[in-house]
Amino acid sequence: MPTVPILMPQLGESIAEATVIRLGFKVGDTVRADQEIIEVETNKAVMGVTTLCDGVIAEIRAKEGVSYSVGSLLGLLEVTEEEVARTGVDTLESANENRSQANESEKTNPQAEANLHFALDESDAYEEAPAIEPNVKGLPVPTGTMGAHYISPRMRARMNDLGLREADISAVAGTGAGGRVTVTDLERFLDYLEAWPSVSASPMRLAVADAMRRSWTRPLATVGLPTLLDRVLEHRRSHTPKPGLTLYLLRAFALALTENPATAGYLIGDKIVHPRSFDIGVAVQVEDGVLVPVVRMVDQKPLRELIAEYDDLVDRSRRRRLSEADCKGGIATVTNFGTFGLTTGTPIPLPNETLILGLGAGVKKPVWSNQTETFLPATTADIFLTFDHRVVDGGGAGILLQRVSQLLQQPELL
Numbered sequence: 001m002p003t004v005p006i007l008m009p010q011l012g013e014s015i016a017e018a019t020v021i022r023l024g025f026k027v028g029d030t031v032r033a034d035q036e037i038i039e040v041e042t043n044k045a046v047m048g049v050t051t052l053c054d055g056v057i058a059e060i061r062a063k064e065g066v067s068y069s070v071g072s073l074l075g076l077l078e079v080t081e082e083e084v085a086r087t088g089v090d091t092l093e094s095a096n097e098n099r100s101q102a103n104e105s106e107k108t109n110p111q112a113e114a115n116l117h118f119a120l121d122e123s124d125a126y127e128e129a130p131a132i133e134p135n136v137k138g139l140p141v142p143t144g145t146m147g148a149h150y151i152s153p154r155m156r157a158r159m160n161d162l163g164l165r166e167a168d169i170s171a172v173a174g175t176g177a178g179g180r181v182t183v184t185d186l187e188r189f190l191d192y193l194e195a196w197p198s199v200s201a202s203p204m205r206l207a208v209a210d211a212m213r214r215s216w217t218r219p220l221a222t223v224g225l226p227t228l229l230d231r232v233l234e235h236r237r238s239h240t241p242k243p244g245l246t247l248y249l250l251r252a253f254a255l256a257l258t259e260n261p262a263t264a265g266y267l268i269g270d271k272i273v274h275p276r277s278f279d280i281g282v283a284v285q286v287e288d289g290v291l292v293p294v295v296r297m298v299d300q301k302p303l304r305e306l307i308a309e310y311d312d313l314v315d316r317s318r319r320r321r322l323s324e325a326d327c328k329g330g331i332a333t334v335t336n337f338g339t340f341g342l343t344t345g346t347p348i349p350l351p352n353e354t355l356i357l358g359l360g361a362g363v364k365k366p367v368w369s370n371q372t373e374t375f376l377p378a379t380t381a382d383i384f385l386t387f388d389h390r391v392v393d394g395g396g397a398g399i400l401l402q403r404v405s406q407l408l409q410q411p412e413l414l
Helices: 081-087 092-104 153-162 183-193 203-215 230-237 245-259 303-318 394-408
Strands: 003-007 017-023 036-041 046-050 055-060 067-069 073-078 220-228 266-268 271-273 280-282 284-286 289-291 332-336 355-359 363-369 374-388
Touching: 003 092, 036 073, 153 183, 203 289, 220 394, 230 245, 230 374, 245 280, 245 303, 245 332, 245 355, 245 394, 280 303, 284 303, 374 394
Parallel strands: 280 332, 332 355
Antiparallel strands: 003 073, 017 036, 017 067, 036 046, 055 073, 220 374, 266 271, 284 289, 355 374, 363 374
16 A cells, blocks of 8 residues: 655744654554644644544654654555545655656756655665754853853864854863863863753753844843832723733833834844834743744734733743744733742843843832822832844933833823
8 A cells, every 4th residue: 555654844934843742643543634643842832743644654753852854754654545546645656756757867857856855765665754953052051160262163163063152162161372262171071061960951942042142142231110000000900801911011012112113123234124013022931931922013902902812822822832923023022020029130132123121020119209298108110121232222222111111100091
């Protein structure tokens, strides 16, 4: 009977690999077309690999906990001739035949082999799908050692072999001329770390690490401002369902940005690209990382209309069920680290964004009242704005932050 390959699909335009986290079927199981048989994890979501047609699982090559690139062979499906005719799927036999034809015509048509989706020698059948290492690697580093300096071409080549970045070797003590780190220093450091306990970083953690490395290549600065929350809390208590504090901040941020969209611009060469839509991301803490789903057109939707959309995005983030489109196109991000009891923070914007607005925990404290000329108890929280200093100066960031605070004092306008 014909056999159909089960391949790692393209799960998003920017996703090149995924990690198998669950094999839902075993050899001999009968499956239907479009049935999910393997669960995989990308750096953004948990997704399913489905079958192209009806058949019987003939072989499973994938292993749980292993990452595979797009197009890798995960298993084989045994199907009938009638099913092949009905669905038009490519089979192992047709792939081998196509490859033979491509080899014969390679001199006159060099693109023939490149156009095949998959092709292997029939004598070898399918080789086991190549497991790949994550494309971002890192090392734990101890403290108390000197920093790295000039990196020689030989050292750079060795780092490339190991998948290391400059930040990964920042704690290596250099013994070369001028304090530079040599290959010997690096190898000694790696041997030293062999005795340290370690675990494999998850795709989520590697994605966050990569994003933060790229973000930190820019000159970032943070400003903060205390803000009264009593009016927001009173407004929140009068509504069912109750909007979260993050949603108030999200809406105030969007309205403030519409008044001065240049502050959310992105520097590309000698141009500042302005936002065409005020789509703002929300940082959601998930296991071993953070996801940032994007709420669309926040400036055009009143607070009450955003509640359901916001709650749905947060829920799907925590269940790792976001699509790639859910996380694309944001011009800025809002994060509420006050939910962890933190009053102060310096959030870092994503590499493709200029701004991130953070909210600290609310605390009760005496606040001076000009009306009564006395101190009155009030709930205050600090809000923080981190910005790309190439695009926004401290004054512009301060004006934006002041406007966000003013809007929070008028929650009925949100």
